[in-house]
Amino acid sequence: MAVxxxxxxxxxxxxxxxxxxxxxxxxxxxxxxxxVFACEECFGPLEIAYDFSAYDTEELRARxxxxxxxxxxxxxxxxxxxxxxxxxxINPGWTKLVKADNLARELGVTGGLxxxxxxxxxxxxxxxxxxxxxxxxxxxxxxxxxSCSSTGNLAGAVGAAAARAGFRxxxxxxxxxxxxxxxxxxxxxxxxxxxxxxxxxxxxxxxELIGDPAGEGWGFVNVNLRPYYAxxxxxxxxxxxxxxxxxxxxxxxxxxxxxSQLTKIDKGLKELIELGLVEDxxxxxxxxxxxxxxxxxxxxxxxxxxxxxxxxxxxAKSLAIGNPADGPYxxxxxxxxxxxxxxxxxxxxxxxxxxxxxxxxxxAETAGxxxxxxxxxxxxxGVLDPTKTTVVLNTGDGLKTLDAVAxxxxxxxxxxxxxxxxxxxxx
Amino acid sequence: MAVxxxxxxxxxxxxxxxxxxxxxxxxxxxxxxxxVFACEECFGPLEIAYDFSAYDTEELRARxxxxxxxxxxxxxxxxxxxxxxxxxxINPGWTKLVKADNLARELGVTGGLxxxxxxxxxxxxxxxxxxxxxxxxxxxxxxxxxSCSSTGNLAGAVGAAAARAGFRxxxxxxxxxxxxxxxxxxxxxxxxxxxxxxxxxxxxxxxELIGDPAGEGWGFVNVNLRPYYAxxxxxxxxxxxxxxxxxxxxxxxxxxxxxSQLTKIDKGLKELIELGLVEDxxxxxxxxxxxxxxxxxxxxxxxxxxxxxxxxxxxAKSLAIGNPADGPYxxxxxxxxxxxxxxxxxxxxxxxxxxxxxxxxxxAETAGxxxxxxxxxxxxxGVLDPTKTTVVLNTGDGLKTLDAVAxxxxxxxxxxxxxxxxxxxxx
Numbered sequence: 075m076a077v078x079x080x081x082x083x084x085x086x087x088x089x090x091x092x093x094x095x096x097x098x099x100x101x102x103x104x105x106x107x108x109x110v111f112a113c114e115e116c117f118g119p120l121e122i123a124y125d126f127s128a129y130d131t132e133e134l135r136a137r138x139x140x141x142x143x144x145x146x147x148x149x150x151x152x153x154x155x156x157x158x159x160x161x162x163x164i165n166p167g168w169t170k171l172v173k174a175d176n177l178a179r180e181l182g183v184t185g186g187l188x189x190x191x192x193x194x195x196x197x198x199x200x201x202x203x204x205x206x207x208x209x210x211x212x213x214x215x216x217x218x219x220x221s222c223s224s225t226g227n228l229a230g231a232v233g234a235a236a237a238r239a240g241f242r243x244x245x246x247x248x249x250x251x252x253x254x255x256x257x258x259x260x261x262x263x264x265x266x267x268x269x270x271x272x273x274x275x276x277x278x279x280x281x282e283l284i285g286d287p288a289g290e291g292w293g294f295v296n297v298n299l300r301p302y303y304a305x306x307x308x309x310x311x312x313x314x315x316x317x318x319x320x321x322x323x324x325x326x327x328x329x330x331x332x333x334s335q336l337t338k339i340d341k342g343l344k345e346l347i348e349l350g351l352v353e354d355x356x357x358x359x360x361x362x363x364x365x366x367x368x369x370x371x372x373x374x375x376x377x378x379x380x381x382x383x384x385x386x387x388x389x390a391k392s393l394a395i396g397n398p399a400d401g402p403y404x405x406x407x408x409x410x411x412x413x414x415x416x417x418x419x420x421x422x423x424x425x426x427x428x429x430x431x432x433x434x435x436x437x438a439e440t441a442g443x444x445x446x447x448x449x450x451x452x453x454x455x456g457v458l459d460p461t462k463t464t465v466v467l468n469t470g471d472g473l474k475t476l477d478a479v480a481x482x483x484x485x486x487x488x489x490x491x492x493x494x495x496x497x498x499x500x501x
Numbered sequence: 502m503a504v505x506x507x508x509x510x511x512x513x514x515x516x517x518x519x520x521x522x523x524x525x526x527x528x529x530x531x532x533x534x535x536x537v538f539a540c541e542e543c544f545g546p547l548e549i550a551y552d553f554s555a556y557d558t559e560e561l562r563a564r565x566x567x568x569x570x571x572x573x574x575x576x577x578x579x580x581x582x583x584x585x586x587x588x589x590x591i592n593p594g595w596t597k598l599v600k601a602d603n604l605a606r607e608l609g610v611t612g613g614l615x616x617x618x619x620x621x622x623x624x625x626x627x628x629x630x631x632x633x634x635x636x637x638x639x640x641x642x643x644x645x646x647x648s649c650s651s652t653g654n655l656a657g658a659v660g661a662a663a664a665r666a667g668f669r670x671x672x673x674x675x676x677x678x679x680x681x682x683x684x685x686x687x688x689x690x691x692x693x694x695x696x697x698x699x700x701x702x703x704x705x706x707x708x709e710l711i712g713d714p715a716g717e718g719w720g721f722v723n724v725n726l727r728p729y730y731a732x733x734x735x736x737x738x739x740x741x742x743x744x745x746x747x748x749x750x751x752x753x754x755x756x757x758x759x760x761s762q763l764t765k766i767d768k769g770l771k772e773l774i775e776l777g778l779v780e781d782x783x784x785x786x787x788x789x790x791x792x793x794x795x796x797x798x799x800x801x802x803x804x805x806x807x808x809x810x811x812x813x814x815x816x817a818k819s820l821a822i823g824n825p826a827d828g829p830y831x832x833x834x835x836x837x838x839x840x841x842x843x844x845x846x847x848x849x850x851x852x853x854x855x856x857x858x859x860x861x862x863x864x865a866e867t868a869g870x871x872x873x874x875x876x877x878x879x880x881x882x883g884v885l886d887p888t889k890t891t892v893v894l895n896t897g898d899g900l901k902t903l904d905a906v907a908x909x910x911x912x913x914x915x916x917x918x919x920x921x922x923x924x925x926x927x928x
Contacts, residue, residue, distance in 0.1 A: 143570055143595065162602065164862055168570065170623075175589065176667065194621060196597075196862065198900070234862030240603060244927065249914050253907070260909040261899065263859030265927060268914040279917035286919055288928040432690030435591055435623065435661030472688065473625070473900040480680070482687040487676045487695040490706035492713055500671065500692060501715040 088214040093153035096301055097123040099403075107153075109215050109298045119399070120301045122153050124345075131350040138316070143168040145203055145309040151345060152309070153302050154210045163209055164235040166202035167309050169194040171317040171465070176433035177446075181453050185324070185461040189446075190314055191436055191468050198471035199392075199439070200335070201231035204306035205295055209235050211302035212293035219244055219292045223276045226255055227392055227439075227470055232295060233262030244292070246276050258474070307335040311342025314465050315352050322346075322357045324462035327449045329441045329469055330361045330370050330415065331393045333400030340407045359407050360458065361415035362448035364388035364423060364440075370401045374408060374415035381405070389420045389478050390440040392470055414457050418447035424478055426450065430468070439470030440478050515641040520580035523728055524550040526830075534580075536642050536725045546826070547728045549580050551772075558777035565743065570595040572630055572736040578772060579736070580729050581637045590636055591662040593629035594736050596621040598744040598892070603860035604873075608880050612751070612888040616873075617741055618863055618895050625898035626819075626866070627762070628658035631733035632722055636662050638729035639720035646671055646719045650703045653682055654819055654866075654897055659722060660689030671719070673703050685901070734762040738769025741892050742779050749773075749784045751889035754876045756868045756896055757788045757797050757842065758820045760827030767834045786834050787885065788842035789875035791815035791850060791867075797828045801835060801842035808832070816847045816905050817867040819897055841884050845874035851905055853877065857895070866897030867905050 088107055095104045100118025111120055134150060141147025145167030146159040159165075170191045178187035195202040205220075205228070212220055220236040221244045222228050229245045236243035245259055249268030260266045269276045283289040284298055293299045315322060322343060328336045340359055346352045363371045366388025373381045381401030386394035398404070408415050418426070423440055426447035431437050438446070445466050452458040472479070488494040495501065515534055522531045527545025538547055561577060568574030572594035573586040586592075597618045605614035622629040632647075632655070639647055647663040649655050650673045663670035672686060676695030687693045696703045710716040711725055720726045742749060749770060755763045767786055773779045790798045793815025800808045808828030813821035825831070835842050845853070850867055853874035858864050865873070872893050879885040899906070915921040922928065 165597065170592065176665070194623070196618075196621070197864070198625070198898075230864075234858075234864070237859055237862035238603070247911075249911065253910075254903055256911060257903050257906055257909050258864075258900065260911070261855065261858045261864050261906055262862055263855065265912045266910075267925070267927065268911040269917050270914065271917045275917040279922075282919060283922065288919060288922060428688065428690065431661075431688045432664055435664035435689055437624070437657075437661070437685070437688050471625075471900070473685065473898070476681055476684050479684055479688055482684050483680075483693075484676065484683060484687070484695040485692045487697065490696050490698045490702040492709060492715060495706075495710065495715060498694070500694065 089155045090153040090211065090214055091155055092124045092126055092150060093122045094125040095123045096120040109211070109217070109293065111298055111300045122301055122305055124151070126151070126345070126349060129349060134349065135320070135351060145206060145306070148309055148312045151312065152207065153305055154207070155214070158210060161210070161213070162239045163206050164196045164202055164238050166195040166206050168313060171314060172434060172436065174434050177430065180429065180433055181450055181460070183453060183460045183464060185459070186463040188323070188465045189430070189434060189436060189468055190310060190465055192310070193436070193438065193468060193471040197227070197230040197234045198474065199227040199231065200307070200310065200469040201227045202235070203309055204303045205231040205235045207306035208293065208295035208299040208303035209239055209241070211299050212241065213239070215293065217291055217293035218242060220295060221245065221292050222295045223247070223273070223280045224259070225251060225273055225391060226474065228296070229259035229266070230262070233259055233264050236264055237262045246280055248273055248276055304334045304338055307338035308342035308345070310335070310467065311339040312346065315343070315346055318463070320352055322352050322355060323465040325358045325360060325413070325458055325464040327360045327362055327445045327464070327466045329393055329445050329467060330363050330398060330404055331395045333370060333398045333404040336361055337400050337403045337407060357411060358413040359411045360413045360448070360452060361404050361408055362445045363415065363417040364390035364393055364444050365417045365419045367394045367396060368417035369396060370398055370404050371415045371417040373401065374405055379405060389475070390423055390444050392439060392441045393444060414452065416448045416452055416457070418444060418451055422447040422451070427472065427479055428482070431472070436468060437472030438468045439472055440475045441470050442468035443478070516582045517580040517638065517641055518582055519551045519553055519577060520549045521552040522550045523547040536638070536644070536720065538725055538727045549728055549732055551578070553578070553772070553776060556776060561776065562747070562778055572633060572733070575736055575739045578739065579634065580732055581634070582641070585637060588637070588640070589666045590633050591623045591629055591665050593622040593633050595740060598741060599861060599863065601861050604857065607856065607860055608877055608887070610880060610887045610891060612886070613890040615750070615892045616857070616861060616863060616895055617737060617892055620863070620865065620895060620898035624654070624657040624661045625901065626654040626658065627734070627737065627896040628654045629662070630736055631730045632658040632662045634733035635720065635722035635726040635730035636666055636668070638726050639668065640666070642720065644718055644720035645669060647722060648672065648719050649722045650674070650700070650707045651686070652678060652700055652818060653901065655723070656686035656693070657689070660686055660691050663691055664689045673707055675700055675703055731761045731765055734765035735769035735772070737762070737894065738766045739773065742770070742773055745890070747779055749779050749782060750892040752785045752787060752840070752885055752891040754787045754789055754872045754891070754893045756820055756872050756894060757790050757825065757831055758822045760797060760825045760831040763788055764827050764830045764834060784838060785840040786838045787840045787875070787879060788831050788835055789872045790842065790844040791817040791820055791871050792844045792846045794821045794823060795844035796823060797825060797831050798842045798844040800828065801832055806832060816902070817850055817871050819866060819868045820871060841879065843875045843879055843884070845871060845878055849874040849878070854899065854906055855909070858899070863895060864899030865895045866899055867902045868897050869895035870905070
């Protein structure tokens with residue numbers, strides 16, 4: 075199947091379960107399901123439109139609860155065929171929702187604080203959710219190569235999922251990435267192509283490849299498969315509510331890179347309300363950025379509707395998108411729900427990584443330091459209500475960003491004797 | 502409570518669920534539950550004796566299936582109190598049993614090949630299972646400090662679990678460990694004490710500390726809490742059988758460090774048979790070592806009953822125990838079940854890590870390279886039957902042993918142009 079940039083009505087019908095069509099988020103124009111991401115009318119972003127009309131609430135709840143311990147328990151709400159759980163895929167999700175009582179005490183939160191810990195995914199980041207979803211779309215469209223541009227988590231998620239599913243993978247990265255990151259991406263044995271240039275050059279090249287016959291049969295998970303890929307983030311909303319006993323949290327703190335994850339979590343919560351799976355009551359969504367890449371936070375504070383791009387300079391590299399595509403939608407959701415968008419310094423990020431590890435035994439990636447740091451800041455400022463149920467996302471694993479806490483070391487060095495032990499005051 | 506090396510009958514009664522007593526594996530002498538690990542009669546190792554007499558098979562199965570998605574679903578079969586799932590702990594387990602069809606094709610296994618992937622645990626190794634168990638024993642005995650000697654996975658598991666449960670932790674390591682390993686162990690904020698000496702010096706010091714008043718109130722997870730700690734490995738057997746649909750696998754390949762894990766998996770399988778939860782039919786247990794530390798494999802091949810210590814020299818550091826305490830028991834189990842013990846070179850370990858990543862998208866620690874490498878070798882040799890259901894354990898995560906595959910790199914470097922892309926033969 076040839077790759078298209080905009081939708082046409084000639085796309086053949088595919089079985090992606092309840093997904094009925096692609097719909098433009100700007101103008102509402104609908105087209106058939108296909109490997110397209112921009113509206114032919116207005117060039118707005120396309121997203122999945124579903125037909126959930128046949129579902130009975132209690133039957134649906136029972137079906138979900140009887141499903142597998144991964145994102146496919148929500149297959150009835152995702153753009154995937156009915157038998158998805160039996161196809162070879164990385165099967166992420168159903169990660170732990172940790173009741174973080176020690177952290178709550180430190181932050182002064184009394185209404186219940188939870189960490190949704192996505193470091194438990196197969197390649198230890200939330201990217202497994204979106205890639206698993208994109209893989210099913212790629213399969214439906216007859217693609218044989220899974221691809222992306224990446225500087226980290228996404229490369230590993232694409233490499234692993236492609237390996238499991240028997241796809242070829244071809245991941246593009248800047249050629250001068252750190253050796254450790256190259257190893258993590260290369261170990262799955264797909265093509266790993268270094269591009270002589272920076273990350274912008276890599277992205278520009280990928281866009282060119284998608285429009286070229288050389289890219290035929292290629293599914294770029296976050297470009298021509300983006301509408302499907304992005305839906306993977308809805309599963310975070312579903313899991314949080316089901317793990318709370320089919321209850322909406324009052325407040326959720328979500329990291330912002332492109333902003334897609336935050337908008338899809340909001341979409342997922344709204345779907346659960348519409349389907350009657352949770353009670354319809356208000357919830358507040360909070361966005362978290364690092365100060366060194368805080369275009370959405372800056373716009374929120376300035377009262378702007380548009381997001382002014384920034385040149386990223388932060389240790390939170392998995393969030394370092396200076397021109398976030400979904401920024402305006404994030405602003406809208408934060409304002410509509412009564413939430414906020416806030417940022418923290420790199421120093422606060424590191425402090426928050428240590429705080430989470432020390433209180434809950436969870437070693438988070440820098441992105442997790444951002445959400446925990448922002449949570450602390452917003453509680454102190456009285457913006458987050460400490461008496462309400464609050465969920466904080468940790469989207470990645472500290473083992474991938476060891477440099478952030480490289481200063482952490484031995485608390486004492488002693489000779490192997492009890493005298494030395496006592497002298498060090500350890501008894 | 503004072504720390505004791507051998508059991509006495511004066512230990513107060515504690516509630517550890519179905520655990521009835523400690524029983525000597527050598528002479529069968531029984532003593533009350535307490536923080537002891539060696540028999541007062543013969544100095545043999547103590548292990549938990551259970552009272553399972555009250556269980557009805559179908560009620561027990563239903564109770565397990567309705568339990569949480571972690572090891573506490575098996576609380577009725579573990580030395581833990583009934584309400585364990587509600588206490589603060591790291592809650593490991595219920596990790597994925599991956600049907601490894603691609604790997605099976607490469608190895609020529611037709612009877613069903615599965616990887617039990619324990620990299621999905623909270624700190625990404627099977628050590629979370631045993632530490633979670635030791636933590637509950639520590640709580641029952643009134644200890645307030647959790648401790649161990651370690652060079653890697655165990656340090657992280659103890660640090661994380663202690664943090665979550667509100668225990669003090671104090672981990673002893675050789676002072677000159679690699680900085681990355683120190684960071685992974687230190688981030689949880691407990692005491693991390695470097696000992697001027699090698700790993701043997703660290704262990705010797707810990708044994709001294711346990712016998713000294715300075716060690717009062719300290720639970721050393723793999724010393725004075727060892728009988729409880731070791732039981733955590735039984736949960737691997739339970740999960741494998743439940744995930745196979747309450748069915749025994751025909752063959753299991755298990756890594757050998759001290760040998761404890763292998764003996765406890767065998768114990769777990771036997772319990773499931775006795776309880777009627779699985780059909781009573783033969784299974785074979787295979788042990789896997791790295792050639793550079795293969796004392797059990799050497800004894801197996803030589804037909805010996807005793808294990809001659811070796812000085813370890815292998816990249817599989819998490820298995821590098823030259824004098825494995827449970828070696829003789831491992832030999833007995835491998836022979837009794839019709840299994841075997843085999844070893845592979847470091848080069849084969851690295852090849853096997855790559856093979857597993859390339860075929861199944863699972864990035865294993867060196868220990869996983871050992872089990873997959875041994876599986877490949879045993880199939881080739883006709884020792885493992887390729888027509889039988891086979892389970893291979895991956896007990897750790899590749900992110901912790903990146904050095905093993907450090908040579909992995911870019912498959913191509915190109916300029917950001919389609920011409921350069923075509924020249925590289927990537928189209």
